[in-house]
Amino acid sequence: xxxxxxxxxxxxxxxxxxxxxxxxxxxxxxxxxxxxxxxxxxxxxxxxxxxxxxxxxxxxxxxxxxxxxxxxxxxxxxxxxxxxxxxxxxxxxxxxxxxxxxxxxxxxxxxxxxxxxxxxxxxxxxxxxxxxxxxxxxxxxxxxxxxxxxxxxxxxxxxxxxxxxxxxxxxxxxxxxxxxxxxxxxxxxxxxxxxxxxxxxxxxxxxxxxxxxxxxxxxxxxxxxxxxxxxxxxxxxxxxxxxxxxxxxxx
Amino acid sequence: xxxxxxxxxxxxxxxxxxxxxxxxxxxxxxxxxxxxxxxxxxxxxxxxxxxxxxxxxxxxxxxxxxxxxxxxxxxxxxxxxxxxxxxxxxxxxxxxxxxxxxxxxxxxxxxxxxxxxxxxxxxxxxxxxxxxxxxxxxxxxxxxxxxxxxxxxxxxxxxxxxxxxxxxxxxxxxxxxxxxxxxxxxxxxxxxxxxxxxxxxxxxxxxxxxxxxxxxxxxxxxxxxxxxxxxxxxxxxxxxxxxxxxxxxxxxxxxxxxxxxxxxxxxxxxxxxxxxxxxxxxxxxxxxxxxxxxxxxxxxxxxxxxxxxxxxxxxxxxxxxxxxxxxxxxxx
Numbered sequence: 001x002x003x004x005x006x007x008x009x010x011x012x013x014x015x016x017x018x019x020x021x022x023x024x025x026x027x028x029x030x031x032x033x034x035x036x037x038x039x040x041x042x043x044x045x046x047x048x049x050x051x052x053x054x055x056x057x058x059x060x061x062x063x064x065x066x067x068x069x070x071x072x073x074x075x076x077x078x079x080x081x082x083x084x085x086x087x088x089x090x091x092x093x094x095x096x097x098x099x100x101x102x103x104x105x106x107x108x109x110x111x112x113x114x115x116x117x118x119x120x121x122x123x124x125x126x127x128x129x130x131x132x133x134x135x136x137x138x139x140x141x142x143x144x145x146x147x148x149x150x151x152x153x154x155x156x157x158x159x160x161x162x163x164x165x166x167x168x169x170x171x172x173x174x175x176x177x178x179x180x181x182x183x184x185x186x187x188x189x190x191x192x193x194x195x196x197x198x199x200x201x202x203x204x205x206x207x208x209x210x211x212x213x214x215x216x217x218x219x220x221x222x223x224x225x226x227x228x229x230x231x232x233x234x235x236x237x238x239x240x241x242x243x244x245x246x247x248x249x250x251x
Numbered sequence: 252x253x254x255x256x257x258x259x260x261x262x263x264x265x266x267x268x269x270x271x272x273x274x275x276x277x278x279x280x281x282x283x284x285x286x287x288x289x290x291x292x293x294x295x296x297x298x299x300x301x302x303x304x305x306x307x308x309x310x311x312x313x314x315x316x317x318x319x320x321x322x323x324x325x326x327x328x329x330x331x332x333x334x335x336x337x338x339x340x341x342x343x344x345x346x347x348x349x350x351x352x353x354x355x356x357x358x359x360x361x362x363x364x365x366x367x368x369x370x371x372x373x374x375x376x377x378x379x380x381x382x383x384x385x386x387x388x389x390x391x392x393x394x395x396x397x398x399x400x401x402x403x404x405x406x407x408x409x410x411x412x413x414x415x416x417x418x419x420x421x422x423x424x425x426x427x428x429x430x431x432x433x434x435x436x437x438x439x440x441x442x443x444x445x446x447x448x449x450x451x452x453x454x455x456x457x458x459x460x461x462x463x464x465x466x467x468x469x470x471x472x473x474x475x476x477x478x479x480x481x482x483x484x485x486x487x488x489x490x491x492x493x494x495x496x497x498x499x500x501x502x503x504x505x506x507x508x509x510x511x512x513x514x515x516x517x518x519x520x521x522x523x524x525x526x527x528x529x530x531x532x533x534x535x536x537x538x539x540x541x542x543x544x545x546x547x548x549x550x551x552x553x554x555x556x557x558x559x560x561x562x563x564x565x566x567x568x569x570x571x572x573x574x575x576x577x578x579x580x581x582x583x
Contacts, residue, residue: 051451077453085451091444093508093556094437097580102441105434106453112462115435116426120583126434127571127581143580146557166453 001028003065004170004201010049010059012042019045021225022059027170027203032196034204034212034233037222038246043205044086046222047174051083052076064169077106082168084159086175086205092148096139096158097130099147103165104129129165137161137191153184157191164195171195172203177211189215209246213237221246255568266421271413283409287481289521290420291474296501296517297427297510298470303499304508304556305431306463307443309366312373313498316468318380318490320346320475325393325485326386334400339419339476346472347465349376354461373495380487392486399480416477423470424514430466431510432563433582439463440508504545506552509559516553 005027012020020042027033037043048054050061052073061069068076082103091099104126114122134140137157142150147158156176163171173192177185185208193215196202206212212219212233219236221229223245229236236242274282299313323345327333333341357368380387387393399406399415406412430436438459441449446456479485497520505516523541527534545553554562564570570579 053447053451072455073447073450074453074455077451083451085448089445089448091441091448093444094440095560095580098437098440101434101437101581102449102454103452105438106449110433110435110438112430112435112466115430115433119433119435123434123571123581123583130581162452 001030003027004029004031004063005050005203006062007046007050008060008062010046010061011057012045012049012054013057018225020049020056020222023220023222023225023227024059025220025227025230027201029169029201030196030199032192032202032204032215032217034206034216034219035222036206036209036212036219036246039207040224041222041245042225043207043222044174045225047083047172047205051081051172074106077166080169081172082163082166082170083172084163084174084176086178088152088155088159090147090150090155090158090162092146094147095144096147096150097134097143099158100130100133100162100165101126103133103162107166129167133161133165136164152179156180156188160191168200170201170203172205174205175207176204177206177208185211253568255566258566266417267414271410271417274413275410280409283413284481285521285525286413287416287477289518290416291478291481292498292501292521293514293517294420294423294474294477295471295498296505296513297424298467298474299498299502300505300508300510300513301427301431301439302463302467304502304506304510304513305436305443306439306460308460308464309362309369310464310467311366311370311492311495311499312376313467313471314490314492314494315373315376316346316350317471317475317478317494317498318376318485318487319349319468320472321479321485321490322380322387322393322475323472324476325395325479328395328397328479329393332397334397335415335476335480336400336402338480339473342476342479343469343472346475347469350465350468351461354464358457358460358464370492373492377487377491380490387487390487392484393479395479395483395485412481416481419473419477423473424510427466427470428510428563432560432569437582443508500542504542504553506555506559508556509552509554511559511562512552512554512556519553 003026007023007025010020010023023046035043045054049056052071055070060067063079063081068079108122108125110122134143137160139154139158139161147155150158177188180188189211192202204212204216216233219233220227221236221242228241228245229239270286274286295313295317299310302308302310320342324338324342327338327341353372357365360368381390399412401415406415438454442456442459450456501516501520502513506512523538524534527537530537564579569583571581571583
């Protein structure tokens with residue numbers, strides 16, 4: 001299988017703290033891959049290193065065979081990487097439809113000139129893609145509501161739909177199940193699995209073991225910035241180092 | 252006739268027939284001056300709206316860019332004999348150029364720091380107008396005696412000048428309307444909401460901000476040229492900080508992010524002091540109280556953004572409507 005994302009001894013130091021310490025791994029195309037670890041393990045930092053929000057202190061990120069280390073965030077997005085945010089960042093004062101349209105228009109490209117003259121084909125493409133994504137997450141009847149007025153769970157799906165509107169090759173979800181109850185989490189797990197079945201590579205960054213254990217094909221476990229395990233969930237579950245770090249060692 | 256077409260025709264009839272007819276009937280230069288002032292400030296407010304209302308950048312120096320346009324037009328006209336036909340676009344380009352130069356270092360600044368930077372730019376340009384006596388004639392200002400000359404045709408009548416100002420302002424506002432009511436406008440709005448998140452959507456945030464700032468300055472420069480040519484005299488105080496605040500007030504009272512609201516705000520703040528002239532100096536207090544009340548009771552503005560976007564999409568017909576089963580959503 002071809003490798004889509006490759007991390008090569010990625011390290012990030014904040015002052016004296018090694019938030020991410022020498023992490024290497026590979027993600028294959030079409031994989032549903034999980035990154036887990038207890039609070040403060042460096043998951044979000046690693047994620048920010050991958051998506052370009054934070055530059056690494058050392059090491060390299062290769063996406064589709066090319067190094068993307070040090071590229072600005074918007075250029076990495078154009079290469080086909082799309083992300084959501086841990087603390088749910090939809091555009092609150094824009095409608096649901098307009099939120100999703102931003103995901104689409106970033107990739108399709110708009111300019112002041114296309115707005116004034118001859119941008120009709122682009123506008124049609126953006127509109128159609130936005131409707132398609134609305135349909136996919138079942139928010140069609142909310143298209144004209146302000147994002148701020150949606151329920152928490154629906155805003156989560158809106159954020160995912162906006163990321164999907166970029167038609168990414170790799171989708172990274174940062175703690176999508178945070179703040180959801182069990183039945184909502186189960187529904188989300190099904191949604192993510194279905195997405196993955198369409199051939200999309202997905203990376204899940206999660207704090208909660210339940211979701212990742214159930215659906216991921218492979219897991220990387222971080223503790224104190226270091227990679228302590230990299231295997232299928234069944235093996236990771238029994239790994240003594242993981243149990244020690246993650247569950248406190250008495251399970 | 253469809254509803255959008257009817258509304259558009261109605262607006263055209265008001266601006267190009269009803270108002271000039273009424274002005275001719277009143278037959279006094281004073282009323283024409285107010286009409287010109289209203290157009291200039293509607294254009295200023297509409298251009299600031301793009302930066303502050305749509306892209307969410309608090310801009311405290313808009314009047315100084317308006318001043319750059321006015322000085323470019325007045326100096327080209329009075330010193331070099333370059334008339335209105337070329338002076339008008341050159342005024343816009345001059346202001347846009349100055350804006351581009353100052354935008355490069357300031358656009359990476361966040362919220363309040365950007366506001367303070369624009370405040371500094373406004374003061375700096377004001378001091379240039381005031382103290383660079385060799386070029387700007389300092390506090391004495393610049394006289395511009397040649398009237399409006401359009402491709403060789405001198406336009407002398409008050410009615411003719413009204414039409415020139417109205418057409419230039421209307422076309423400019425239409426362009427700004429299109430920029431804020433389109434997917435490009437959506438991209439600008441997303442900057443206001445969360446610019447980091449917008450970058451993750453593959454949008455070059457810095458370039459977008461510079462674009463909005465420069466386009467806005469271009470139209471402020473156009474407004475400056477209209478002002479210089481219609482009053483025939485400009486001085487630094489026409490472009491000081493309080494003018495920037497006046498324009499900003501129009502935007503906020505009208506509704507941040509709402510172009511129709513901003514136009515209403517500008518009209519109101521220009522016309523109200525004139526209507527209240529009968530009350531003498533108390534009128535300024537009345538205007539202040541009304542503004543205070545407007546913000547207190549209508550914090551989203553006289554015509555808020557949600558209503559404004561509905562208006563643009565459904566009443567003016569800017570929505571994408573390939574699928575007739577959907578109500579107007581998205582943009583053409």
